Amino acid sequence: MFTPPDYLSPSSIRLYQDCPQKFKINKFDNIKEPPSWATELGTFTHEVLEHLYLLDPSERTHDSVKTLAGQLWADNGWEEKVLSLDEPKGDIKKFKQTAFSNMINLWNLENPQETFIDEMELEVESEVEGVRMRGFIDRLSISDDETAIISDYKTGRVPNPRYNTPDKQFFQLLAYALMLESANDVQTSQLDLLYLTESTKKTLEVTPALLATAMGTIVETKEALDNACNTGEFHCKVTNLCDWCHYKKTGLCPAFANK
Template identity: 55%
Template sequence: MFDPPAYLSPSSITTFRECPMKYKFSKIDKIQEPPTWFTHLGTFVHEVLEHFYQLEASERTVDTVRTTAAACWKESDWEAQVLALTKPMGSIADFKKAAFECMTNLWSIEDPQQTELSGMEHEVLANIDGVQLKGYIDRFIIGDDGNVIISDYKTGAIPNPRFKSEDDKFFQLLVYALMLQEADQEETSKLQLLYLKHSANHEMTVTPVRLAVARGVIVETKELIDKACETGEFSCNISKLCDWCFHKSYCPAHTK
């Protein structure tokens, strides 16, 4: 009935497991969600930090992150993008303040002058047990021992452990670890979620068991997606998250 996407990404796997119908709207029907204050904030901070870490180590200071932010703001016309939001959460000054706080909180997590990244916004393609995967890694470091540390910037809130387990929180990075292992024969030793808003670094040690579980989730999810595409039946997972879902107004679970 529907053609399954040629590739899955770590985020699309998460979307399907959270709600198959949301996955259908996004990946099958190609309904694009408009940007929000929070997605713009994350994209802007990511853009600035990518340029910032391209500077020489001695140049990575709070002053230069400020000038880098100003250059990115102008080059990508971020003011127009923020002003175009249908539901702004504040003024341009509020947006800049929130973004700059995330950037400067980086110094509470690591010393940028002592942090040498091996790659940023790194595209990786891999075949995991017959499942074609594609994604972009925020940043990674290859240590002296040859092992990789994968990091992901987060500008939002830290998930409540009552609703999201550690394995779920790190699932996407575990998938990237598998992809690097398959595509580049790189072994990942550690995962980091850098919660910039809260100056927090959450880490997970990569183990064979965790990788095996992630591999199983990938294969199982691909099978479920293929079955849903074949039958046209995408279930709705009704939860409190529905109130935050862009697709709620036309979702069959809420239009009966």
């Protein structure tokens, strides 16, 4: 009934896990969620910090962040993007202040002048246990022992550990570690999540057990997705998270269509 996508990404796997119906509406019906304050804030912050690390180490300063933010804001039409948000959490001034605060918080987590990154926004395409995968790694560093350190910026809050075990919190980065090993025969030793809003760095040492759990999640999700495509049945996973879902608010989700 539906043709499974040629490739999965770590984020699309998470999307299917969150809610198969949401995956269907997004991927097969091609009805995308509009940008939100949070997603645009994250995108702008990522954009500026990526350009920061293109500078020579000695030039990576607070002033450089301010200059880069101003240039990218103008060059990439960010004011129009923020003004067009359906549910803004504030005005342009608040958006800029929040974004700049997140960027400056990077200095609480690492010294950019002493941080060396080998690749940014690295596209990786590989096959993990028969599942074709594709995605982009935010930051990749190669350590002295030639193993990889994969890092990602986060502009949301640190998840409650009661509900997010390390294998779940770091799933996307663990998936990238598997992809990197499959594509380039590079072993990953460490994963870092940089929560800029709260100036918190979460680090995970990669182990065979964690990689095996992530691999199992990838394979199980692919099997479930293929079955849903064959039957046309993408069930609605109704949870408290539905209150933040665009498809519930717009009546597109069958679970809430007549409510």
